[in-house]
Amino acid sequence: MVGERSGGALLSRIRVIDTTGSTNSDLLGDPAAVEGDWLVARRQEAGRGRQGREWQSLEGNFFGSTLVSLKEGDPEAASLSLAAGLALVDAVELAAPQAGVTLKWPNDLMLDGAKVAGILLERSGDRIVAGFGVNLAVAPEIEGRATTSLADHVQMAPQAFAPLLAGAFARMLSAWRSSTPSALSMAWMQRGHPVGTPLTVHDGEGRALGGSFAGLEEDGAMRLDTGDGVHVIRAGDVMLSPPPEA
The missing domain is CATH 3.30.930.10 (Bira Bifunctional Protein; Domain 2)
Incomplete structure (x- = not known):
């Protein structure tokens, strides 16, 4: 002990x-x-x-x-x-x-x-x-x-x-x-991926939602900007997209 x-x-x-x-x-x-x-x-x-x-x-x-x-x-x-x-x-x-x-x-x-x-x-x-x-x-x-x-x-x-x-x-x-x-x-947010980071959220059932990181809710849920609105994500697997080539 x-x-x-x-x-x-x-x-x-x-x-x-x-x-x-x-x-x-x-x-x-x-x-x-x-x-x-x-x-x-x-x-x-x-x-x-x-x-x-x-x-x-x-x-x-x-x-x-x-x-x-x-x-x-x-x-x-x-x-x-x-x-x-x-x-x-x-x-x-x-x-x-x-x-x-x-x-x-x-x-x-x-x-x-x-x-x-x-x-x-x-x-x-x-x-x-x-x-x-x-x-x-x-x-x-x-x-x-x-x-x-x-x-x-x-x-x-x-x-x-x-x-x-x-x-x-x-x-x-x-x-x-x-x-x-x-x-x-x-x-x-000061220690995580910055706002605007492109990413994809997988829900574990084969569905995927792409967009960019738009910050966090107070309870820790993620805000995902898909271009047609901001979605609140409370569960899912996140894959960060590689940065674009220069």
């Missing part, structure tokens, strides 16, 4: 295990787990990403989840994804300051146009688990998607990265509860 302290207060409890099916499932299904708990696995045998996709477990990469207990007066739960993304950026920048990572809506971290990390939030009642997968050492091969790792920028074990992410998430969770929703959206 690893604990991180700030000003004498315990921010998080981090449990590192060798192997599990899914840290998200384990933590969400543990009735004894409380907000601030983290479960980190050196290997996941049933890790998953959005829309039920498999999340590959490669040695040296980070797989970990934390729990949030929703309270009366909390912001809309959907906006927690913004806080999770910002926490992940902060943690990666602490580990690899020169990497130059950016956020891609709704839950990916990009490095040089390739995916280097992802987030999956799942909810049961008033409990939300936020799962993080970070390619610290190895980039998995994913058909149709460019991937990369942080190996050229930092050599760090998953258990060393865990306290950085736990501390960043604790700070961002506090900001999520104390800031206005618009402030969090603006903070995300």
Whole structure:
């Protein structure tokens, strides 16, 4: 068990295990787990990403989840994804300051146009688990998607990265509860793809909607300008279009 302290207060409890099916499932299904708990696995045998996709477990990469207990007066739960993304950026920048990572809506971290990390939030009642997968050492091969790792920028074990992410998430969770929703959206936009970025949204059922990024709603939903109007997108897979050739 690893604990991180700030000003004498315990921010998080981090449990590192060798192997599990899914840290998200384990933590969400543990009735004894409380907000601030983290479960980190050196290997996941049933890790998953959005829309039920498999999340590959490669040695040296980070797989970990934390729990949030929703309270009366909390912001809309959907906006927690913004806080999770910002926490992940902060943690990666602490580990690899020169990497130059950016956020891609709704839950990916990009490095040089390739995916280097992802987030999956799942909810049961008033409990939300936020799962993080970070390619610290190895980039998995994913058909149709460019991937990369942080190996050229930092050599760090998953258990060393865990306290950085736990501390960043604790700070961002506090900001999520104390800031206005618009402030969090603006903070995300400062770290994400700029307004006007061409992209395509896939809904998981074979449908695609193309347009350009037009900002975020306060709850974290994306605004997509298709040329004939602005659509609010609350779920979907986003593919960024390559920049036009000079």
